Amino acid sequence: MINALKNALELDHKDPLAPVKDKFELPQNTVYLDGNSLGPMLTSIKAAVTDVVQQQWGSGLITSWNRHHWIDLPTTVGEKIAKLLGAAPGQVVCTDSVSVNLFKLLGCALKLNPKRNVVLTETSNFPTDVYIADGFRSFLSQQECQLQLCDSAQLLGSLNADIAVLLLTQVDFRSGKLHDIAKITAAAQHFGIIVIWDLAHSAGAVPLRLDAWNVDFAVGCGYKYLNGGPGAPAFIYAAKRHHGNIVQPLQGWMGHKAPFDFDLDYSPSPDVRQFLCGTPPIVSMHILNTALDVFQDISMEDIRAKAMALSGFFENLIATSETLGEMQLISPTDPTQRGNQLAYRHPNAYAICQALIAENVIADFRSPDLLRFGFSALFLSFTDIANAALTLHKLVKTKAYLEPRFSQRQRVT
Ligand SMILES: *Cc1c(COP(=O)(O)O)cnc(C)c1O
Numbered sequence: 001m002i003n004a005l006k007n008a009l010e011l012d013h014k015d016p017l018a019p020v021k022d023k024f025e026l027p028q029n030t031v032y033l034d035g036n037s038l039g040p041m042l043t044s045i046k047a048a049v050t051d052v053v054q055q056q057w058g059s060g061l062i063t064s065w066n067r068h069h070w071i072d073l074p075t076t077v078g079e080k081i082a083k084l085l086g087a088a089p090g091q092v093v094c095t096d097s098v099s100v101n102l103f104k105l106l107g108c109a110l111k112l113n114p115k116r117n118v119v120l121t122e123t124s125n126f127p128t129d130v131y132i133a134d135g136f137r138s139f140l141s142q143q144e145c146q147l148q149l150c151d152s153a154q155l156l157g158s159l160n161a162d163i164a165v166l167l168l169t170q171v172d173f174r175s176g177k178l179h180d181i182a183k184i185t186a187a188a189q190h191f192g193i194i195v196i197w198d199l200a201h202s203a204g205a206v207p208l209r210l211d212a213w214n215v216d217f218a219v220g221c222g223y224k225y226l227n228g229g230p231g232a233p234a235f236i237y238a239a240k241r242h243h244g245n246i247v248q249p250l251q252g253w254m255g256h257k258a259p260f261d262f263d264l265d266y267s268p269s270p271d272v273r274q275f276l277c278g279t280p281p282i283v284s285m286h287i288l289n290t291a292l293d294v295f296q297d298i299s300m301e302d303i304r305a306k307a308m309a310l311s312g313f314f315e316n317l318i319a320t321s322e323t324l325g326e327m328q329l330i331s332p333t334d335p336t337q338r339g340n341q342l343a344y345r346h347p348n349a350y351a352i353c354q355a356l357i358a359e360n361v362i363a364d365f366r367s368p369d370l371l372r373f374g375f376s377a378l379f380l381s382f383t384d385i386a387n388a389a390l391t392l393h394k395l396v397k398t399k400a401y402l403e404p405r406f407s408q409r410q411r412v413t
Contacts, residue, residue: 001317001320001321001389001390002198002279002391003120004226004317004386004389004390005383005386005387005390007313007382007386008313008376008381008382008383008385008386009345009382009383011309011313011382012381012382013060015273015306015381015382017298017302017303017306017378018381019160020292020294020298020378020379021151021379021380022068023042023043023044023294023378023379024040024041024042024379025040025041025042025043025045025046025275025401026379027360028362030360030361031360031361031362031364031380031384031385031387031391032362032376032379032380032384032390033362033363033373033374033375033380033388034360034363034374035224035225035374035376035378035379035380036201036205036224036225036339036340036341036372036374036376037224037335037364037374038223038230039204039223039225039226039228039229039291039376040227040379041225041227041229042290042291042294043410044290044291045287045290045291046309047327048286048287048289048290048361049283049286050391051286052282052283052286052287053283055365056068056070056282056286057241057282057283060147060190069159070280070282072284073096073280073282073285073289074093074094074273074280074285075093075094075272075273075278076289077094077233077235077285077288077289077292078092078093078094078235078272079092079117079292079296080292081094081203081220081226081235081292082237083295083298084203084204084208084226084295085199085203085208085210085214085218085220085237086208086211087208087210087211087237087238088211088247089104090240090271091210091211091237091238091239091240091272091273092235092236092237093235093236093237093272093273093275093276094108094222094233094234094280094285095234095235095275095276095277095280095287096197096233096234096236096277097127097231097233097234098128098219098220098221098234099132099393100129100234100250100277101219101234101275102129102132102133102167102198102219102238103132103135103136103249103250104236104248104249104250104275105131105196105217105219105236105238106119106133106136106165106167106196107136107247107248107249107250108217108238108242108246108248108249109164109165109194109196109216109217110144110145110164110165111192111246111247112242112245112246113164113165113192113193113194116161116162116163116164116192117142117143117144117145117146117164118138118145118147118148118162118163118164118165119133119137119146119147119148119163119165119167120149120158120159120163120165120166120167120193121133121147121148121149121150121165121167122149122150122151122152122155122168122169123150123151123152123166123167124151124152124172124174125168125169125198126165126169126173126198128198129169129198130147130149130179130306131169133147133167134147136278139237148163152172152177154185155168156187157264158183159164159187159190159191159193160191161191161192163188163191163193163241164193164194165193165194165195165196166188166193166194166195166196167195167196167198168184168195168196168197168198169197169198169200169201170197170198170199170201170202170206170339171200171201171202171205171338171339171341172207172339173200173201173366174330174338174343174366174372175330175331175332175338175343176201176331176341176342176343176372177331177332177337177338177339178206178332178337178338178339181197181208181210181213182209182212182213185197185213185214185215185216186214186225188248189214189216189221190315194216194217195215195216195217195326196216196217196218196219196405197202197210197215197218197219198219198220199218199219199220199221199237199341200219200220200221200224201221201224201225201341202220202339203220203221203224203226203235204224204225204226204238204295204300204303205224205225205303205304205307205339205340205376206229206300206339206340207300207301207306208300208310210237210239210240214239215237215239216237216238216239216242217237217238218236218237218238219234219235219236219237220234220235220237221234221246222234222235222288225246225376226292227290227291227294227378228287228288228292228407229284229287229288231284232284232285232287232288232291233280233281233284233285233288233323236272236275238272238275238306243270243271243272243274244270246268246274248249248268248274248275250277251268251277252276252277252278253278254273254276254277254278254279254280255268255269255273255274255275255276255277256268257269257270257279258336270313276314290297294378296376300330302338302377303377303378304377305377306377307340307375307376307377308335308336308340309372309382310340310375310377310380310382311335311338311340311341311342311375311380312335313385313386314342314373314375314385314388314389315329315333315342317386317389318344318389318392319383321339321389321393323393323396323397324392324393324396326346326396327344327345327346327371328344328345328346329342329343329345330343330344330345330370331343338372340375340376340377341349341372341373341374341375342372342373342375343366343370343371343372343373344370344371344373345369345370345371346369346371347369348401348402349369349370349371350365350406350407350409350413351363351401351402351403351406351407352371352392352395352396352401352406353365353413354401354405354406354407354408355395355400355401355403355406356388356391356392356395357412358406359394359395361387361388361391361392363388364413365413366413367413373388
């Protein structure tokens with residue numbers, strides 16, 4: 001701990017991504033270790049919001065659907081995201097939330113495998129993924145759809161030719177454990193299974209090669225590592241080879257091939273726009289569109305390399321600090337086997353998290369006993385990491401987190 005700040009300064013001097021931090025508007029003296037849950041605001045967003053609200057909406061009114069290309073925004077944003085996913089053009093669209101998009105893709109995937117009825121996922125998956133799959137199943141008969149959950153360790157052994165759809169999240173939201181998309185997709189496709197990947201904690205965080213890995217479908221989040229703002233719309237990736245065979249259950253007019261023909265018969269768009277449903281949230285999508293420009297001149301490999309260095313630096317400071325020995329790391333110790341986050345188990349995790357926030361070190365708590373830290377490469381410095389570790393060290397040493405106010409549960413943790 002003693003040399004933490006000195007070592008951090010040296011690492012900051014050598015960091016090629018260090019200048020990117022200035023593009024973000026972060027409160028003074030705050031270390032934000034929660035960009036994996038809600039990305040912070042880029043300074044460019046304020047002017048973008050003024051523009052979309054005052055000029056585009058205020059002055060342009062409805063003409064902005066054409067004049068400012070609002071109608072193309074889902075695919076404009078989709079193409080920017082595609083570059084981060086290793087996806088050729090025409091396969092990514094920005095729309096709705098991850099939850100809603102999973103419902104759409106479950107419908108598509110099940111129809112692509114009409115002789116089968118099992119949807120397989122993991123017990124450790126993010127709850128919304130399981131809720132959506134369960135809700136989807138509840139509208140169908142047992143013959144049409146069944147939901148099967150397996151333990152992460154049993155995943156490969158659970159694959160067989162009865163399974164229609166495999167639904168997985170690449171980065172475990174608790175431990176950060178990283179799935180090998182290429183390997184699992186190939187293993188599932190060997191049995192004729194269609195795979196849907198949830199990239200909520202992957203997009204903008206780890207390099208992806210969805211085309212090269214022959215991925216069928218994927219979804220991901222706009223408000224986490226893509227910094228699109230609270231409730232930013234999500235995205236869908238659908239491999240081009242499937243576009244001609246899709247039956248998308250949420251057949252809204254924006255997915256129609258000619259919405260303004262107002263034809264009573266649904267005729268889907270032949271391209272990726274068939275995954276749209278209703279009218280896109282233009283203000284929110286415009287913010288995400290602007291936020292994505294930060295990735296323009298930066299490679300995902302550089303982002304990943306820095307994030308691994310940041311999490312490794314933090315992990316090492318915690319591991320070598322005596323007082324922090326009571327925190328048990330549940331994330332893989334090999335940084336290549338985890339996303340850009342670390343999770344520690346501690347019986348007082350909630351109170352420690354609240355006490356950290358009171359000291360302007362923002363992390364999050366995941367029930368029942370996990371303290372989770374996200375390492376976003378774009379706006380965190382090694383000095384930030386050293387300061388966070390020193391604050392944590394002080395709180396744990398003095399047990400200041402035992403003050404009753406830190407144990408009061410809030411609605412959002
Ligand atoms: C954050 C997250 C979501 C969020 O879904 P929304 O419907 O967009 O709120 C879904 N899945 C995973 C794995 C997540 O981490």
